[in-house]
Amino acid sequence: MSNAPEGLQFPLDPASQRASTSRTGKQILSEALALVDNKLSQQVLKEKNWRKRYPIYFKALVHHGILYQDNPVKIASQGLHKAHQLFEFYRDHQRFSLKDFMRVPHIQNLHSVVVQGQSQQAPEWFVPYQGQKLNGQALLDQIARWEQQGIIESSHAEALRAVQSHPEWFDLSDSTMVLFGAGSEAGPLTWLSKWKANIVAVDLPNEKVWSRILNTIQHGNAKLIAPCQEAIVEDTPLDVLSSKLGANLLTQTPEIAAWLAQMPERLNLAAIAYLDGEKHVRVAMAMDAIMQYVSEQKPNTSLMFMCTPTDVYAVPKQVVDHCKQKSRERSTIEKLLAKGVSSLSIRHFLKPHSRQLIHSNNGKDYAIADCLVIEQGPNYALAKRIQQWRAITAREHGQHVCINIAPSTTTHSVTKNPLLKAAFNGAHLFNVEAFEPETTNALMAAMWIHDLRNPKALANPSNQLDHPLELIMQGANHGGMWNAAYLVRSALPFAAIYGLVADKLPRNKK
Template structure:
């Protein structure tokens, strides 16, 4: 039973004064499961090994939602409502609902604007890879290679091709783009500030963070809007870093009031990440801000970066590719893996996708389970909260970009030794792990595509056979969805290979 911090967005307090992240997470997921499978919802509440078994319930959440669009939206609303009801807002030792917390008066932020001093022309979109800046025909060839190897989905390849065909899309001088977690290593800040965007930046109040953000912005040609605290009414560029920043966990209502003060529709990206239970808290803090932005303006657009190590519905063609990959393994691999199966009780090298699930109007899907147990149920819940918000907002008419990003060697991921080693050995299983600068370039372009192209699933006017197709569109999963093996059943072997490679290449 975790003891967690008690300010801003907090987990609820039990009768003994403790705060159980496990119990709260199970209750939220059970609420989302109830419209789909009441028995599984009850089982989630009784589960005694939540930290080990949670993927089972996330699978039901996805698979049970596929039969109808109404089911998935009912589940999303129930899950998000439960999160808003369960989590609390604590201020000066007083607890209240998040709704009441959002209405509270909090410190007023002033705004400092920094204009970029770089070349005024929009920087052409390129993709850094292996020491090169890919553009034009070289980039087209690489997109085709990723597609052929199953690293990205066909819709992602088409979207990136459209970006190449429409360089005018990248002039973002008409957009006000809010980055919640502006300094995120996987975020688009560096590109947006080269594409003339008006960037409203939210990040933690640490001078070193704002020094890096400011350096990026000043080298570009956009405008950076910075929240300042504890002011005397005078906004100055002198020593502003000591006052810069806003905390998404403890100051979400103030951040919401600040960003909704900017004119015009906002494009709001939820990018912040924290370890453990703080990830759920910061996800809810961002959701408070997102909720306020959507209420303030019906033309608000939303953006999220989805992790590939999650549970997703996938297209039939994608599922078939995974099934075929398992069937077509070389004979030597089959023999060795069969022996390992027997020795370990089927723990290793399980098939990735084994069956199709029938959706509306006879459309078939698969379920890709790429969850990594070591990332934990709080991580899974935090990412699911964003998916629920995306589904609800799109159904309400908001444009929503939620694209699956590839596994990326960010500090937040590679500090986990097992994941770092697994990444190093991933290529042995046909997977590709990206450097942060490559991921940044791809995902920034896909966000622009989702804002500009009416062909994107982000566009609420585009009909989808099922709402979960929003997450299939533009997916750059690094090969996880089309792999022969359930990723976590191959991770130990990938990690072993990675450790060997690191040892002999160091």
């Protein structure tokens, strides 16, 4: 059996002839910083403890991005250019730079299979939350509570109220929605299938995954367009289709790009695929390469991304003001306890979240919300940064870009990490809320529709941004992390301990 690499891969280290994710990550961040801080750019390359110290450099990207309006585009363009130069694509024992992925040999045509949902139900939207289906006034009341508690930003609340008052926006019979990672647990497939959308679903050739996707489509009112390696006769039974559909983003990158580019409809591309570890960076790069190619062939293409709250962001001054107010409201006992724990741990635990204002050359003040979690690792941070960079550059070039921060969600991919699962169980200690997948799905699917339908949305390139980073600030549902009194990673151990204990208590047993 051949062990030759296939598809999209990290580059080999010339010295060891092995792929090094740390070396690649440092090279990309170094290049991203090169035009805004050359000294720090060189320091990144020399960093010996990348896995522990990477937050320093990701925070620096945001700090420099805030200072000057043109810096975010410089940083994003440099970072993406370097990434596309470094990553490699293998086919037939030949190696290519990712930037040349459409020149690889033997690009096969993918066939399209169409499946129509059987439901005649009109589009509807509600939010599943704690065993209830919230709509109407009950939904508006919950949105207000989340906003008042600092779980969501006011711009997120306003967007949800807008879609709630415009039910006609949910009829997507005029829209073609492309889902990379269509079967994703936190993705919008279930809702799109109820909104008459034309859904182009890309996911691995996996019978279990496609059985679930086809079942979802069959019970909805939408139309599915799926890739297949062979021509399939019409009316093929669904149980047969489930074993034949699918395409691999990592190994069939050029095939998927060519298949999408030849579609006559305007496409709305959503980068929601997730894989563990270093594969997450690779699939992020695969989606990025496809998005770039399709956008070049079809300039009216729109892009969609969902950011993680456990990242580092520029935030508006209002967040700082809100945090100061929340801090004043803390009890004396809580303040003394936190100070004592911080001192005893030599400031490793319950470290205060810095709220220093940074003045931008646009005349406005911003701050940094550093919510990175060390345990998720530099590969996760890099994968999500690549998506932010694509969003910033695409918006700069006039594309419609929907990018929203989604809350921490108790998906299987997250809760299989025992530490994170326990931390989510204890997150409410720090006024942070982790959402169930069905709640996140409903909220973030609605945000996508808002950004596409509302002409006033910042996703629309016709609307001017005061700063490129405001594209990402707008509409954030961070679950309360931006307003946390402590650095998330310094509070994580206490939330986890509480979560573990709470999980063992008899009242939590069913």
